[in-house]
Amino acid sequence: MDSSAPDFSQLADQEFHYWQELAYDDPNKRPKANTITARKQRINRLKTHFGSTPIDAISTFDVARYYDTLTSTHEYQKIRGILTSVFQYARTRGLFPDHLVNPGQAAQLKRVAKPTSRKAMEPAQYRAIYHEAPEWLQIAMDLILQTALRQQDIWALRWDQIRDNGLFVIPQKSQTQRRNQQRQSHLCFELDKNHSLTAILNRAAGVKRELEEHYQQAKSCPFIVMRTDIQRIKHSANKNSPFQINRTLAAHALKKARDRAMENTNFFNGLTREQLPAFHGIRKLSLQLMRKAGADDQYLQAIAAHTDFKLTEESYLTPNTTSWQKLGHYDIKLP
Structure with missing residues (x-):
């Protein structure tokens, strides 16, 4: 061991600067702001x-003991990547x-990570979280409840997807499914048969009109769900509109509303942190309620299916060969 070797904190800062500014020949391929912030936070924890x-006094044993303090596989993977990069940078x-x-x-x-065991959201839990949620999150929750769409599809919903008295959606598909060339799913939610969904869309339209009165940019926002916490709205490079909602923002907002609901009610008693319902729990609740309302397996399969193309690509590239599965027979009501 060389006693003159720089300490971990010094090299972690140097590696972070290299990763952020110098590791990419093309400036356009450099990390996005959110990625930089998340990595910096993890490096600060490692420096602590x-x-x-x-640097040469840190052993595999020391690192393994630190890994054992991490609470999720995702965090372990991120931290392991950063530590590996710091030591590799020091070697170079x-x-x-x-x-x-x-x-x-x-x-x-050391430990084998247990799979997440989140529960389906119970109606009482849904109402409790809903009561604590901001208006844009309430709209999103109601949209998931009525459509069983995944949250990434909710944030991507656009006003031009409403036509011919229907909401036309091609759910997004994972990269693996895209490579497997699985059959696409085309969903048409019939608004004349789902009055609750129509009411939600009308509420979202009202929010948009309200924002347009104060913000010129709101007029060009194409998304159905728009954030309404005006003081915190700012534009970023990875957004099409400053009013656009991403999964990170949504997850934090749902967690805050859920935490307040946990303080004010006993509907979450007995659940571990890993079991607390999240967005996917609303989707599970929606599908369960549809089954109770009489939906058959074919209907549930159609409404929960995956796909690999966005709506605009499918509508304009092959509009004459698409067979839309009409979905509007089950107007969900919480018991």
């Missing part, structure tokens, strides 16, 4: 733990001996 320890600068293994890469998580 390893601090002034010389001649500050970490070649004969030593990379501790970030060599160490593994």
Whole structure:
């Protein structure tokens, strides 16, 4: 061990600067703002733990013990990637001996991560969270309840998807399914048969008109669900509109509303943090209520299906070959 070796904090800062500014030949491919912020937060936690320890004094054992303190597989993967990169950066600068293994890469998580066991959201829990949620989140929750769409599809819903008395949606599909060339799903929610969905869309239209009175940018926003916490609205490079909602913002908003609901009610008693219902729990609740209302397996399969093209691509590239599955027979009411 070289006593003159720089400490972990110094090298972590240097690696972060290199990763953010110098590692990409094309400036357009550099990390987005949210990615930079998340990585910086993780590096700060690592600096708090390893601090002034010389880089070559940190062993695989030390890193493995740190990994064991992490609470999720996702966080472990992110932290492991950062630590591996810091030690690799130190090696390329001649500050970490070649004969030593990379501790970030060599160490593994001791425990076997348990799969997330989130529960379906109960009607009482839905109402409690809904009561604490901002208006845009209430609209989103109601849309999921009536359509059983995944949250990424809710944030992508646009006003031009409403036509011919229907809401036309092609749910987004994962990259794996896209590679497998699975059959696309085309959903048409018939608004004359689903009065609750129509009422939700009318409420969203009212929110849009209200925002347009104060913000010129709101007039060009194409999304049905628009954020309404005006003081915090700002534009970012990865948004099509400053009023657009992404999954991170939505997850934080739902968690805040759920935490307030937990303080004010006993509907969540007995649930661990991993079991607390999230957005997917609303989708489960929706499908369960549809089945209770009489929906058959074919209907449920259609409404829960995946796809691999966005609505605009499908509508304009092959409009004459698309067979839309009409969905509007089950107007969901909470018991």
